[in-house]
Amino acid sequence: MGAMRFRQAIVAALADEMRADSRVIFFGEDVAEAEGPFKTSEGILEEFGSSRVRDTPISEMGFTGAAVGAAMMGLRPVIEIMFIEFLGVALDQVVTEAAKTRYLSQGALSVPMTIRASVGSGLGFGCQHSQTLEHWFASTPGLKVLMPSDAQSAYSLLRAAIQDPDPVIILEPRILYAERGEVDKNIVSTIGKARMRSTGNEITIVALGQMVNVAEEAIKISGISADLIDLQTIIPWDRDAVIDSVKKTGRLVVVEEAPLSGGWGSEIVAHVTSKLFSTLKSPPFRITAPDVPVPFNGTLEGRYAPTAADVTRQILHALKSSDVPEPWWVLEGMNR
């Protein structure tokens, strides 16, 4: 047990896996000598050397594809995509090559690679460097997608991802890198299993990454009794945990950082609705960002992702009435 920063938990998980398994290699842009633009690989080059730890040219398609090939040959590459948007120049290698390799080789090959990418808004990086983009990986059998919400899950999920035999994408909320938290290094997550942040019986709150912390804050503010489910794995997500909780609470809200339309939360709401319709006390709903690019201005960006205040207001509304609360931009007449 020990307190460390989220980014240090990432370093620790990578180092522990590299010590345990010589097949694990790590590369990306400025991750070796510079130890990562977000300092998520401090000491890794020094300890593991320049064969296993490499800086790459600026070529996400090239080095993501290289990870796919190296994984096919039995290594366990971990790569860093500095900002998730950069996979927009390399998505083919992830969804069309890596995700289909095991299938096309009928199990002769697997692709045990891990893609680490920083995601999310809140730091003033502008509309091309602030999205979460989980949806790029949806509807892609063969992939797994994870998102940590604190130092412990940053450590435990990354270890699980590296140990996993299939391609795993781990989306790291950039805003959490500097956050401190207790980390028990004996915990390695089980991919596909959610984690309870708090338990209660009035409503089930499902969230991912930074939104888990926002939802937790909202619970504190509102004093409601809620199951707060940190999904941890978005693909494949923990249907059992969510279903069991909603069976108990009868209410569901998903809190997500992405824009409303087409966000991952719709999958949770749609599934739960079709399974538990008759037992629901009120309509499941989503609290999301509006359908807008992430604005740079700090005040506007502060309104982009759901805040604890938004979440509190909407949950309290949902507990009182049986209709779905409107998002702030509708109440403030901003748009549909």
Added chain:
Amino acid sequence: MGAMRFRQAIVAALADEMRADSRVIFFGEDVAEAEGPFKTSEGILEEFGSSRVRDTPISEMGFTGAAVGAAMMGLRPVIEIMFIEFLGVALDQVVTEAAKTRYLSQGALSVPMTIRASVGSGLGFGCQHSQTLEHWFASTPGLKVLMPSDAQSAYSLLRAAIQDPDPVIILEPRILYAERGEVDKNIVSTIGKARMRSTGNEITIVALGQMVNVAEEAIKISGISADLIDLQTIIPWDRDAVIDSVKKTGRLVVVEEAPLSGGWGSEIVAHVTSKLFSTLKSPPFRITAPDVPVPFNGTLEGRYAPTAADVTRQILHALKSSDVPEPWWVLEGMNR
């Protein structure tokens, strides 16, 4: 009015727009001299010449980006992406450049480009050439995404797309290219407006592309009375049309070709549930493909996308009982 093939309707729409507006240009791989791998540009080079109609090198990132730049400068480029999967090497230009240009230029620039891409399963092209991939464009404010279901909508949607001032992606079900249908050239669709294929009062069926035809067939087989909504525009989708219909029928099913997890249908189900929960007679649900890559073998591929028989069985079940019918692969014990 006249009967023509779906692919001929595409040619006609492109030709009519190129005649009406000299700003419209067209390029892609083998679309000029060869008139398109799917013969969707027959006669276009001949009529409009090699300045406005061009073959490109194999470089989707390059020519998609070129369309973005040409659109910024006031042209109305139409490009062909032979198979939607190929945008996996060029997605950046669509979601991170084109979709954000108007925003970043504060309206000084817009990107009136149209991306035509063939999509879908059923023709034995294998797992890297048979997906629909609408979800790549979800959660991306600034884009519009359309899908025709017959010759008329192939014509009317493409004309609307080319006339639209913003980036539009039009996903053409490859399996329909050879299908014939009546085309009224006076009809130009309104983007964002759904089209009623049939009307009824027992259930609302929402579908896109080829699944509209499958659903129509199911209605014939089952003899049920249903509103069949051909969404036509998936982003932004016609909330009013769907809500109004479900208010009437009290039941909703979405029929989609994509794998269940993370498909666009979850958005429809989630939205309708949160708006109409208390008036729903039974849980809204989705009929989709399983969470698998598209198999090559014809028999297996025939089970991939929902069939009229699947749809019939599930809808009849939904009308009789208040629980959601299981997909065939669960009934047949194939997977969760």
Added chain:
Amino acid sequence: MTSSLERRNALYGDDLACYERMVEIREFEKITNALFAEGTIRGTTHLAIGQEALTLGMASTLKPTDVVAATYRSHAIGLALGLSPQSVLAEIMGKATGCCGGVGGSMHLCDMSVGLLPTSAIIGAGIPVAAGAALAFQVQKSDHVAVALFGDGATNIGAFHEGLNLAAIWNLPVVFVCDNNVYGEYSRIEKTTPIEDLHIRAESYAMPHMSLDGMDIHAVREGLIEAITRARTGGGPTLVEAKTYRFSGHSRADQALYRPEGELEAWQKKDPLLVTEKDLIARNLLTTEKIDAIKEDMVTKLTALATKVAGDPEPELAAMFSNIWTPIKAER
């Protein structure tokens, strides 16, 4: 039944065996074309008639432990590397007995017993993948070599540029083989590519490069041996351009009517089968009678095979749900 590895091993040092394999490929492609035309094969096919010397030159110089990342134009390289006509044809016909159990199809062959990675239907995708396989060999300190086989048109896509640059900067044991068959789909090379000699693109990466006659198996071997040896001995990557010609259309029913008058005929004079026959006859390893016999046999064998494979079982429905994610218990 002889294994892929046995079929592969049969090629080493045996020019006659290589010739027979070239004939096998030629006749296999013709039959495939006929089966597609009659509708027995669905989807698409990409033939490599006229390009047999390149695939055989590769198969007879690479070791079975080396790996090849190839493309949708997969039948020829598959057969050359050792896959049996049965496993390739069965795959193309979507049978359970195919090398991918019938779920892959014509564009996706795979057989790791002879180093054939799943062939990709995305232009350029195999290039960084091959670099990555080579990265693994370098890290593992093995002396295996990775090869990417791709077309002339693929040299215009970003993955080519990024893959070669990465291989150069890391000095990876990989050989990039560009099969310049003059066409990318229906476009002649000059329509899409501002240069004729594609191998000079290696200069952008300070990478050794060469051009060779892809119609002559000896020329192919000579060039590849240099490149493969360089890779195997720590000398890094090479870009090899093989000048070939696509005798068939691009895919499916393409008749290639866009070809300039006389171009095909000129290249047919360099038909790799003719070239090899001349060589083997001169070396008294072959006679015209023997040639006719070999071809006749092959046609008979493959025709019979086609009938047999048509009767092979289709994959179970379960195959549709298998090999997507690794069953976790299988893991440490």
Added chain:
Amino acid sequence: MTSSLERRNALYGDDLACYERMVEIREFEKITNALFAEGTIRGTTHLAIGQEALTLGMASTLKPTDVVAATYRSHAIGLALGLSPQSVLAEIMGKATGCCGGVGGSMHLCDMSVGLLPTSAIIGAGIPVAAGAALAFQVQKSDHVAVALFGDGATNIGAFHEGLNLAAIWNLPVVFVCDNNVYGEYSRIEKTTPIEDLHIRAESYAMPHMSLDGMDIHAVREGLIEAITRARTGGGPTLVEAKTYRFSGHSRADQALYRPEGELEAWQKKDPLLVTEKDLIARNLLTTEKIDAIKEDMVTKLTALATKVAGDPEPELAAMFSNIWTPIKAER
């Protein structure tokens, strides 16, 4: 207040004005750096201290009707092309008075009145976009030219390869300007790029290319005039490599401690301000007193500006929902 266009026009044929603009950029970047350090500017910043000759050379040779697709390293090119320090600083500070209304930030400047397309924060993205703008000019038969400005590291990404190949095959009126400032983020060029002279990569596209001294505005102009004239007169694209040096760190708080001993100092001897000062003094257009006065004025002006801009209004909440889709009524 002088418009961007007026500020742009002031540069043509006036070397002193160009020098003053270089000083403006230098002092602007220093103040930006200070404001970031004190937390007044959030997010990130990418300074171009030491690279002023390149941006001024471009601004004083291109016409305001030509367009430039640049990158996140945007302040210098923006100011050079004519954007006012006010509109740039306000954007960096997220003010409604910024050139993008405060929703863009430091990486995203735009001003179509002087041809600055929205700068992209994705490496290489502007390269095909510039080719596309040039395509429009070619189709429209206008004599405008498009320019892509990007770094040395960007020449390793696929969009560079595809954009140049497309421009070459279509003979587009575009100039690709590679600002080779020796570093890509924290990596010195040789770590990521197997060649030193990046302009030779144009050989892969049979495209004319040149290398020039990016520290000397005259050398920049001379080279650009050749390339721009070629583009304007139907001669097609050119790859221009400007040898510069990044005096500042890559971004944010980067101190660039990874630099080899003495490298910065060596380049500082070629500081474009010094070079230009020497030239202007020799031509009796400037004196050391005048230089001090210009710099002093500039610091005073910009310091005052920073205070003023700090008080500028923030964007309304409505700005968050505007300019995403085009209001349809606006259409035909």
